Amino acid sequence: MPASWFTLRWEGGALHLLDQRRLPLVETEVACRTARQVVEAIQEMVVRGAPAIGVSAAYGVALSALAHAPLSGSGEDLARRMSDDVRALRLARPTAVNLAWAVDRCERTLAAEAASPASLAAAALVREAVAIHDEDVAACRAIGRHGAGIVPQRATILTHCNAGGLATAGYGTALGVVRGAVEAGREVNVIADETRPFLQGARLTAWELQKDGIPVTLIADVAAASLLRRGDVDLVVVGADRIAANGDTANKIGTYPLALAAREHGVPFYVAAPLSTVDMTLANGSMIPIEERGADEILQLFGTRVAPEGVGVRNPAFDVTPAAMIAGIVTEVGILRPPLEVSLRDAFRGVASRS
Amino acid sequence: MPASWFTLRWEGGALHLLDQRRLPLVETEVACRTARQVVEAIQEMVVRGAPAIGVSAAYGVALSALAHAPLSGSGEDLARRMSDDVRALRLARPTAVNLAWAVDRCERTLAAEAASPASLAAAALVREAVAIHDEDVAACRAIGRHGAGIVPQRATILTHCNAGGLATAGYGTALGVVRGAVEAGREVNVIADETRPFLQGARLTAWELQKDGIPVTLIADVAAASLLRRGDVDLVVVGADRIAANGDTANKIGTYPLALAAREHGVPFYVAAPLSTVDMTLANGSMIPIEERGADEILQLFGTRVAPEGVGVRNPAFDVTPAAMIAGIVTEVGILRPPLEVSLRDAFRGVASRS
Numbered sequence: 001m002p003a004s005w006f007t008l009r010w011e012g013g014a015l016h017l018l019d020q021r022r023l024p025l026v027e028t029e030v031a032c033r034t035a036r037q038v039v040e041a042i043q044e045m046v047v048r049g050a051p052a053i054g055v056s057a058a059y060g061v062a063l064s065a066l067a068h069a070p071l072s073g074s075g076e077d078l079a080r081r082m083s084d085d086v087r088a089l090r091l092a093r094p095t096a097v098n099l100a101w102a103v104d105r106c107e108r109t110l111a112a113e114a115a116s117p118a119s120l121a122a123a124a125l126v127r128e129a130v131a132i133h134d135e136d137v138a139a140c141r142a143i144g145r146h147g148a149g150i151v152p153q154r155a156t157i158l159t160h161c162n163a164g165g166l167a168t169a170g171y172g173t174a175l176g177v178v179r180g181a182v183e184a185g186r187e188v189n190v191i192a193d194e195t196r197p198f199l200q201g202a203r204l205t206a207w208e209l210q211k212d213g214i215p216v217t218l219i220a221d222v223a224a225a226s227l228l229r230r231g232d233v234d235l236v237v238v239g240a241d242r243i244a245a246n247g248d249t250a251n252k253i254g255t256y257p258l259a260l261a262a263r264e265h266g267v268p269f270y271v272a273a274p275l276s277t278v279d280m281t282l283a284n285g286s287m288i289p290i291e292e293r294g295a296d297e298i299l300q301l302f303g304t305r306v307a308p309e310g311v312g313v314r315n316p317a318f319d320v321t322p323a324a325m326i327a328g329i330v331t332e333v334g335i336l337r338p339p340l341e342v343s344l345r346d347a348f349r350g351v352a353s354r355s
Numbered sequence: 356m357p358a359s360w361f362t363l364r365w366e367g368g369a370l371h372l373l374d375q376r377r378l379p380l381v382e383t384e385v386a387c388r389t390a391r392q393v394v395e396a397i398q399e400m401v402v403r404g405a406p407a408i409g410v411s412a413a414y415g416v417a418l419s420a421l422a423h424a425p426l427s428g429s430g431e432d433l434a435r436r437m438s439d440d441v442r443a444l445r446l447a448r449p450t451a452v453n454l455a456w457a458v459d460r461c462e463r464t465l466a467a468e469a470a471s472p473a474s475l476a477a478a479a480l481v482r483e484a485v486a487i488h489d490e491d492v493a494a495c496r497a498i499g500r501h502g503a504g505i506v507p508q509r510a511t512i513l514t515h516c517n518a519g520g521l522a523t524a525g526y527g528t529a530l531g532v533v534r535g536a537v538e539a540g541r542e543v544n545v546i547a548d549e550t551r552p553f554l555q556g557a558r559l560t561a562w563e564l565q566k567d568g569i570p571v572t573l574i575a576d577v578a579a580a581s582l583l584r585r586g587d588v589d590l591v592v593v594g595a596d597r598i599a600a601n602g603d604t605a606n607k608i609g610t611y612p613l614a615l616a617a618r619e620h621g622v623p624f625y626v627a628a629p630l631s632t633v634d635m636t637l638a639n640g641s642m643i644p645i646e647e648r649g650a651d652e653i654l655q656l657f658g659t660r661v662a663p664e665g666v667g668v669r670n671p672a673f674d675v676t677p678a679a680m681i682a683g684i685v686t687e688v689g690i691l692r693p694p695l696e697v698s699l700r701d702a703f704r705g706v707a708s709r710s
Contacts, residue, residue, distance in 0.1 A: 203662065215667070
C-alpha cells in the first residue's frame with residue numbers, strides 16, 4: 001500500500017476517509033465519528049468502490065457499537081439498539097454486494113456476542129472491522145500477484161472507472177493487477193476511461209497511478225472502442241460491484257459497451273474482484289439491482305449547468321456484462337476461468353473447505 | 356426552420372454565427388467579417404457540424420472575395436489574391452468533407468469567372484454561398500421527409516452528438532429525421548447521448564429540441580448500451596462527417612461503440628446526411644483522416660481541471676462505423692440501403708444525370 005496516500009484509516013475511534021469527491025484538486029479527509037456519518041459518506045461518494053464501501057460499512061457498525069455500548073447491557077441488547085444504524089448501513093447503496101457482505105459478517109460477530117457484556121461485544125465489532133480491512137488489503141495484494149500472470153512483459157492495459165487503491169483499502173483490484181504486474185517487473189501503460197458522469201477515471205485512477213509513478217493516458221469513454229480497434233490495447237481489466245453466481249458482472253456504467261468493443265476486436269476482457277464481491281444467491285446478472293443516481297450528475301459539471309432546464313435524464317450507475325464476454329475473474333484465490341459458473345462454485349467450495 | 360433561433364445567417368456583408376461554445380447557458384452571436392475570422396470560428400467550434408461548416412466556409416470564400424475585389428482586376432487576379440484564404444478555409448478542420456466540398460464548389464464558380472471583372476466574380480461567390488446555404492436547408496428538409504418513413508408511429512430515437520439544426524443551416528440531418536417524423540404526425544421521444552468531450556448532446560441537441568418542443572432525455576454516453584439492451588430504443592439515427600464510397604461513416608467519436616451496441620441488440624442504426632458528406636474518392640473508411648483535438652477538452656471542464664497535472668491524453672474527435680453496421684443512409688435523394696457501395700454509386704449517378 002502506498003505510503004503517500006490512504007483511502008480510509010481507523011484512528012482515534014473514528015473512520016477517516018480521503019474525500020474522493022474533491023480529488024484530484026484537493027486532498028482532504030472527512031472524519032466519521034458516527035454510523036450515520038458513514039452512511040452519508042457512502043451515499044455522497046466521499047468513499048466509493050465496492051470493497052472500500054464494504055470496509056467503511058464495517059467501521060460504521062463498529063462506530064454504532066461504540067456509541068450504544070455504554071447504554072447497553074448485553075450484546076443482545078446492544079444489537080437491538082444498533083439495528084437502525086445497521087439497516088441504514090446495509091441500504092446505503094444498492095448495487096455493490098460487499099456492503100451487505102461486510103454488514104452480514106459484523107452481524108454474525110454481534111450475534112456470537114449476544115450473551116457477552118455490551119462493551120466486549122463492541123470491542124469484538126471493532127476487531128471484526130479491522131479484520132475485514134486487513135483482509136481487503138491482503139485480498140487485493142493476492143489479486144495483484146495472480147493478475148500479474150495475465151499481463152505481457154510490455155503491456156497497455158485499459159481500465160474503466162476506478163477499481164484502484166481508492167476503491168479498496170489501498171491496493172486495488174483492477175489496479176491491483178496493474179500494481180502486481182509492475183512489482184513483477186512488467187512494463188505497464190494504463191489507458192484510463194474518464195468514466196462519466198462521476199469522472200472516477202480522470203479524477204481518481206489518473207491521480208492514484210500518477211502518485212505511484214505508473215504511466216497513465218486519459219481518454220473519453222467513447223474513444224475506447226477506437227483504440228481497441230487500432231490494436232493499441234493488450235487487455236482490459238475492470239473491477240466489479242457485484243458478480244452473480246454465473247459470472248455476470250455488474251460494474252460501473254460503461255463497462256458493458258467496453259466489453260462489447262473488446263470482444264469485437266479480440267482483446268481479452270478481465271474482471272478483478274475479491275470473492276466478497278460475488279453474490280452466490282443470484283443466479284444471473286438480471287437479478288442485480290441497478291442504482292439510478294440523481295439527474296444533477298448529468299446536468300451539472302462542477303456547479304456549471306451543461307444542459308438546458310427541463311430536459312429529462314436517465315442515470316443508471318451500473319451495467320451488467322454477461323459472463324460469456326469475460327476471459328477470467330482475477331480473485332484472491334486465483335484466476336477463475338470460464339465456464340465461470342463452475343469455477344465460481346469451485347472457488348466458494350475451496351474457501352468453505354479452508355475455513 | 357425554427358423562427359426562434361438560427362445557426363448562421365448572412366446579413367450586412369457578414370456571416371453571423373450563433374456561438375455554440377456558450378450554449379445552452381448564453382445565446383450570443385459572433386459576426387465574421389473576414390475569411391480568417393471564419394477559419395477561426397470553425398477551428399474553435401463556434402460553428403461545428405459537417406454541413407454547417409461547409410456553408411460557413413462558402414461564406415468565408417465570399418468574404419475573402421469581397422475584401423480582395425476592390426484591389427483586383429479580373430476574376431483570375433482575384434483568385435490569386437484569395438488563394439491563402441481559400442487554403443486556410445479548406446484546411447480549417449480535417450475530417451468533415453463538406454468543408455472541402457463547399458470550397459471546391461466556390462473555386463469552380465471563381466474559375467468560371469476568371470475573365471470577368473473582379474467585382475462580378477465576387478458577386479458570383481456571394482450568390483454561390485447563398486445557394487449552398489439554401490440547398491443545405493432544402494437537403495435537410497428532404498432528409499426529414501424521407502426519414503419520417505423509418506420512424507414508427509410512437510418511437511424513441513437515440514442520437515449521438517448534434518446532427519441537428521445547429522450542425523446544419525437550421526433543420527438538421529439526424530434531427531432532421533426527428534423533425535420530419537414529428538411533422539408527419541409521429542410521437543417521438545429523443546434520447547440524447549451527452550457526447551463527451553465537447554458535450555454537443557447536452558449543450559446543443561437538448562437545447563435545440565427543447566426550443567422546438569420535442570421531448571428529450573439526456574444520458575451519459577456510456578449508458579446507451581444499457582438502454583439498447585433493455586429495449587428502450589426503437590432506432591438510432593446519427594449524422595456523419597464523411598462517408599466513404601463503400602458506406603463506412605466517420606462521425607463524432609462514440610458513434611462506433613453505439614453502432615456495436617445497436618447491432619448487439621437488433622436495433623436499426625441509421626446515418627442521416629446530405630450527399631455533400633459523401634467522399635466518393637475514398638474507397639473505405641480507413642482512408643478518412645481523423646482529427647486529434649487538444650488535451651484540454653479532456654483535462655478541463657468549464658475551466659475546472661478534472662485530472663491531475665502531467666497525465667497523458669488521447670483525444671480523437673471522430674471514429675469510423677463500418678458500412679455493414681448501417682441499416683441505411685437517409686439522404687436528400689432518399690434512403691440508401693445496403694449494399695451501400697452500390698446504392699451510393701447509384702445515387703451519385705442519379706445526381707449527375709439530373710444536373
